[in-house]
Amino acid sequence: RNIQAKAEDESDKLVDPPKVEEKLGAVPNGLSTDSDVAKREAESISKRSLRNNAEKFEFQAEVSRLMDIIINSLYSNKDIFLRELISNASDALDKIRFLSLTDKEVLGEGDNTKLEIQIKLDKEKKILSIRDRGIGMTKEDLIKNLGTIAKSGTSAFVEKMQTSGDLNLIGQFGVGFYSVYLVADYVEVISKHNDDKQYVWESKADGAFAISEDTWNEPLGRGTEIRLHLRDEAGEYLEESKLKELVKKYSEFINFPIYIWASKEVDVDVPTDEDDSSDEEEKAEKEEETEKSESESEDEDEDSEKKPKTKTVKETTFEWELLNDVKAIWLRNPKEVTEEEYAKFYHSLVKDFSDEKPLAWSHFNAEGDVEFKAVLFVPPKAPHDLYESYYNTNKANLKLYVRRVFISDEFDELLPKYLNFLKGLVDSDTLPLNVSREMLQQHSSLKTIKKKLIRKALDMIRKIAEEDPDESTGKDKKDVEKFSDDDDKKGQYTKFWNEFGKSIKLGIIEDAANRNRLAKLLRFERYLFYSLNLSYEYFYFSRISLPFVSASFSHGVCTLL
Numbered sequence: 174r175n176i177q178a179k180a181e182d183e184s185d186k187l188v189d190p191p192k193v194e195e196k197l198g199a200v201p202n203g204l205s206t207d208s209d210v211a212k213r214e215a216e217s218i219s220k221r222s223l224r225n226n227a228e229k230f231e232f233q234a235e236v237s238r239l240m241d242i243i244i245n246s247l248y249s250n251k252d253i254f255l256r257e258l259i260s261n262a263s264d265a266l267d268k269i270r271f272l273s274l275t276d277k278e279v280l281g282e283g284d285n286t287k288l289e290i291q292i293k294l295d296k297e298k299k300i301l302s303i304r305d306r307g308i309g310m311t312k313e314d315l316i317k318n319l320g321t322i323a324k325s326g327t328s329a330f331v332e333k334m335q336t337s338g339d340l341n342l343i344g345q346f347g348v349g350f351y352s353v354y355l356v357a358d359y360v361e362v363i364s365k366h367n368d369d370k371q372y373v374w375e376s377k378a379d380g381a382f383a384i385s386e387d388t389w390n391e392p393l394g395r396g397t398e399i400r401l402h403l404r405d406e407a408g409e410y411l412e413e414s415k416l417k418e419l420v421k422k423y424s425e426f427i428n429f430p431i432y433i434w435a436s437k438e439v440d441v442d443v444p445t446d447e448d449d450s451s452d453e454e455e456k457a458e459k460e461e462e463t464e465k466s467e468s469e470s471e472d473e474d475e476d477s478e479k480k481p482k483t484k485t486v487k488e489t490t491f492e493w494e495l496l497n498d499v500k501a502i503w504l505r506n507p508k509e510v511t512e513e514e515y516a517k518f519y520h521s522l523v524k525d526f527s528d529e530k531p532l533a534w535s536h537f538n539a540e541g542d543v544e545f546k547a548v549l550f551v552p553p554k555a556p557h558d559l560y561e562s563y564y565n566t567n568k569a570n571l572k573l574y575v576r577r578v579f580i581s582d583e584f585d586e587l588l589p590k591y592l593n594f595l596k597g598l599v600d601s602d603t604l605p606l607n608v609s610r611e612m613l614q615q616h617s618s619l620k621t622i623k624k625k626l627i628r629k630a631l632d633m634i635r636k637i638a639e640e641d642p643d644e645s646t647g648k649d650k651k652d653v654e655k656f657s658d659d660d661d662k663k664g665q666y667t668k669f670w671n672e673f674g675k676s677i678k679l680g681i682i683e684d685a686a687n688r689n690r691l692a693k694l695l696r697f698e699r700y701l702f703y704s705l706n707l708s709y710e711y712f713y714f715s716r717i718s719l720p721f722v723s724a725s726f727s728h729g730v731c732t733l734l
């Protein structure tokens with residue numbers, strides 16, 4: 174209700190401010206030549222007519238700053254916009270599929286039931302469109318989500334951009350949509366939600382956006398189409414081959430089919446036009462044929478007269494071509510998945526497309542009373558806000574699926590807080606599908622899942638140390654030899670410890686059941702910890718009053734942290 178109220182506040186203030194009208198049609202900053210400017214001004218006149226009756230809004234200040242940075246960015250890897258749009262489309266499809274678990278009607282009929290993503294190009298008009306049949310956005314969603322309510326990540330990302338300039342991180346800050354302005358100077362978002370009419374959101378990233386009820390485009394049925402009017406210098410995104418390459422590279426693990434409207438050259442037989450025989454070559458051919466036919470029998474002559482003459486020509490046809498294999502990686506046998514595939518899967522899961530591989534991963538099937546599949550990853554770096562309000566916010570980093578259907582990425586009951594630096598997913602065969610979050614929280618198998626996940630997670634971390642040659646002591650000479658060639662693993666545990674050591678220490682305080690396992694993961698302060706533990710046991714066995722023991726123990730741990 175808060176968010177809604179805020180949206181209403183914003184929109185009340187911002188509808189039709191006069192200066193916004195002046196800005197419409199303005200040329201985005203950073204475009205170079207005079208002829209460019211003139212051309213764009215001319216274009217904007219036709220686009221302005223589309224906006225005549227539209228409601229105008231100003232972007233929230235932080236969003237505007239973010240867009241300025243993007244549009245003026247010299248960042249060379251502009252490819253990232255496509256994976257952000259595909260990822261948003263996939264999220265929207267997940268949402269409608271989830272709703273359909275309890276209400277089949279939401280999917281509608283015919284093509285609307287197809288949960289897919291489509292990419293289309295219009296080379297002449299220089300438009301690239303990405304369409305999904307996901308949940309769509311109501312008018313209010315469009316206003317809130319695309320401009321007036323800045324997400325918490327917006328200012329963090331703006332700050333980060335000022336120091337690092339690495340736009341690749343945009344998806345991790347929850348502002349991926351705006352990366353469209355790396356390649357487009359005018360963007361339309363056409364959207365249809367089951368609860369509202371079809372609307373068009375449009376903006377030239379000049380501080381304002383406009384929304385109108387869509388009465389001119391083809392009805393979408395349900396879902397969203399993003400139309401990018403590409404900048405002149407972004408012409409490469411009108412090449413099918415480029416888009417296919419990008420989908421393969423970044424969106425391989427999207428769990429919905431991605432199609433491209435692809436052209437294909439086919440050979441077609443068409444009747445030859447008899448009157449077309451004026452040129453010399455064809456005349457010569459004809460003469461040859463006549464000579465031939467004179468020497469052939471009369472029967473053959475009759476046959477050839479009956480057959481219509483045809484020639485083979487190349488024709489361009491279009492069809493939807495599937496670009497990805499939708500078999501989920503976690504359903505495959507872990508032995509058949511390559512290291513590179515795990516690394517790529519990790520990158521698409523966490524929207525981190527840097528070159529750094531995860532420090533470790535664990536892919537397993539739990540069998541027995543509670544069946545589930547899981548893939549866990551230790552990221553190469555701690556996120557910027559890992560310990561921000563550690564006790565007050567519920568952060569979930571595991572995605573929960575039930576029988577291949579995405580349920581939630583906000584379900585924080587799967588791992589304890591101190592392990593919330595891990596990324597990954599759990600796909601349960603035991604949890605029921607048609608249930609609310611509250612019922613899931615109380616489900617009896619959840620405890621078992623959590624217990625197994627913790628064990629597997631701690632094993633995975635222990636293995637980082639075991640495989641790290643730097644961790645071997647004099648006693649493990651054989652191991653040192655075994656790993657001495659393995660440069661990849663060298664120093665990995667120190668790296669882990671530097672990034673996530675604090676989480677292990679918090680685990681020592683919070684997770685009594687696994688304290689011994691966690692103690693083996695401690696570094697540097699290990700001996701201090703042992704002495705604390707010893708003193709704890711000493712106090713305990715000498716039956717000194719318990720409150721005193723726990724107070725002195727917590728004091729000791731606090732000092733240690």
Ligand SMILES: Nc1ncnc2c1ncn2[C@@H]1O[C@H](COP(=O)(O)OP(=O)(O)OP(=O)(O)O)[C@@H](O)[C@H]1O
Nearest residue numbers: 261262265307309310318344347348349350351397
């Ligand atoms: N194709 C779409 N269908 C429905 N809603 C969408 C679509 N694209 C964007 N949105 C809405 O706009 C919001 C903003 O998108 P943006 O990419 O900036 O961030 P995000 O997707 O929330 O972040 P993250 O990538 O971390 O999930 C989304 O949260 C979603 O509500």
